[in-house]
Amino acid sequence: MKGPAMIRAVALWALPLTLLAACGQPTASSRVTETRDGATVAVEVTDAWCRATPGGARAAACFATFRATGREDRLVTLTTPAAALAEVHTMSTEGGMMRMSPLPDGLTLPAGESVTLAPGGTHLMLTGLAGPLSAGDQVPLTLSFETGSSLVLQVPVRAVGAG
DSSP states (O other): OOTHHHHHHHHHHHHHHHHHHHHOSOSOEEEEEEOTTSOEEEEEEEEEEEEOOOTTOOEEEEEEEEEEESSOEEEEEEEOTTEEEEEEEEEEEETTEEEEEEOTTOEEEOBTOEEEEOTTSSEEEEEEESSOOOTTOEEEEEEEETTSOEEEEEEEEEOTTOO
16 A cells, blocks of 8 residues: 555544544543442542633632442542642522532432532532643542542643633
8 A cells, every 4th residue: 555545544543543632631430349338339420620710819610420329429528739628519699699618528429310510509619729720721639439439530621611
């Protein structure tokens, strides 16, 4: 094979690899663990993203969809080198004012149900940012669950207004 035929063959072979490389690191992950009573539990995290911060901001929000299978689980802690503190926060309206507060017991993940964290509602709050979060960046998040397992995700940062 020579000339244009060779170029087409190489291009057809390389295209899927190029598309995979362009996708970057996955933002979804799952884990399966056996609990003390022998039951299995898996948590899948999809559609994870963090909102880019305007200049000088010291806090950011991240969002995702969680799904536990096998049995209920609970997101109890999260950490990231991108911030001094990372917590699950909920939003509420009190006296006409929006308020955020941490969920002290973590985020319950009922078996077989999706739990979506979204702007204006429950979210992952990063405070004391080490630096600004810019669109295209990746934020490493370690999520720890009540069952004793953890997930490490590389979460993409999207521009303000995206999502």
